[in-house]
Amino acid sequence: MIRHTVVFRLHHAAGSEGEKAFFAAAAPLVDIPGVKNFHKFREVSPKNDFAYCFAMDFDTQETYDAYSNHPVHDAFVQQIWLRDVADFLEIDLVED
Amino acid sequence: MIRHTVVFRLHHAAGSEGEKAFFAAAAPLVDIPGVKNFHKFREVSPKNDFAYCFAMDFDTQETYDAYSNHPVHDAFVQQIWLRDVADFLEIDLVED
Numbered sequence: 001m002i003r004h005t006v007v008f009r010l011h012h013a014a015g016s017e018g019e020k021a022f023f024a025a026a027a028p029l030v031d032i033p034g035v036k037n038f039h040k041f042r043e044v045s046p047k048n049d050f051a052y053c054f055a056m057d058f059d060t061q062e063t064y065d066a067y068s069n070h071p072v073h074d075a076f077v078q079q080i081w082l083r084d085v086a087d088f089l090e091i092d093l094v095e096d
Numbered sequence: 097m098i099r100h101t102v103v104f105r106l107h108h109a110a111g112s113e114g115e116k117a118f119f120a121a122a123a124p125l126v127d128i129p130g131v132k133n134f135h136k137f138r139e140v141s142p143k144n145d146f147a148y149c150f151a152m153d154f155d156t157q158e159t160y161d162a163y164s165n166h167p168v169h170d171a172f173v174q175q176i177w178l179r180d181v182a183d184f185l186e187i188d189l190v191e192d
Contacts, residue, residue, distance in 0.1 A: 007187055041099070041189035051169070053189050060165050089185075091103055093137035 001095060002058045004067075007043055007050035008088035014051070018084065026054070026079045033071045034063030049087065097191060100163075102149045103139055103146035104184035110147070114180065121176040122150070127165045130159030145183065 012018030029040045041053040058064040067073055071076070100170045108114030119136070137149040154160040163169055 002140070040192050042192055043187060044098070044190055045186050045188035047186045050187070053187070055189075090141050090143045091139060091146070091149070091187075092141035093151075094140055096136050096138055 002061065002064050003055060003093040004058060004064060005053060005055045005091040005093065006088055007048070007053045007091070009049060009051040010084050011086050012084060022084045024078060025076060028072050028077050029054075029076060032067050032072055034058055034067050050089070098157065098160050099151060099189040100153050100160060101149060101151045101187040101189065102184055103144070103149045103187070105145060105147040105182050106180050107182050108180060118180045120174060121172060122124060124173060125150075128163050130154055144186070155180055156192050 010019060010022055012022060026040075029035065036057040036059070038054070038056045041055065043050040043053050056067075058067065106115060106118055107117060122136075125131065132153040132155070134150070134152045137151065139146040139149050154163065
């Protein structure tokens with residue numbers, strides 16, 4: 001199992017219409033084949049500048065790659081993510 | 097629920113005695129009251145320089161604070177973490 005995690009912050013303010021539109025646009029990611037246990041979190045540590053987190057599990061590297069290359073993911077990245085995200089960090093975890 | 101996550105890398109090489117000793121010294125953290133779902137992960141994304149992750153859940157901010165201030169945690173930080181950890185990032189997540 002691979003836990004794919006991305007922490008990020010937006011150009012939009014918390015509670016703004018832009019923030020709402022971003023998360024509405026992200027909703028279809030959940031239904032891409034292979035995605036399990038999709039969670040949206042708020043990032044609340046004062047020790048970093050990120051504000052949100054998406055986390056999801058993939059059974060295999062192949063399903064992870066298929067997600068990354070899926071047209072729904074690609075459209076989201078190109079049309080929404082690159083425009084709205086001010087900073088991010090991807091973290092991929094595998095259990096020991 | 098607060099998911100407390102820390103990604104980090106060590107001064108020790110993978111597979112080294114120093115790495116083994118670090119994780120042996122970290123084992124008692126699991127038994128500090130309030131810690132739930134403790135996981136140790138390897139961090140495998142090529143997009144950052146971290147190598148490991150500890151993740152754990154706390155029911156409340158109070159149990160999280162009690163963990164942070166617990167003598168077992170404090171001794172680990174002072175005697176092991178500060179000596180062995182080359183870089184780290186704390187990420188605290190709450191579900192929306």
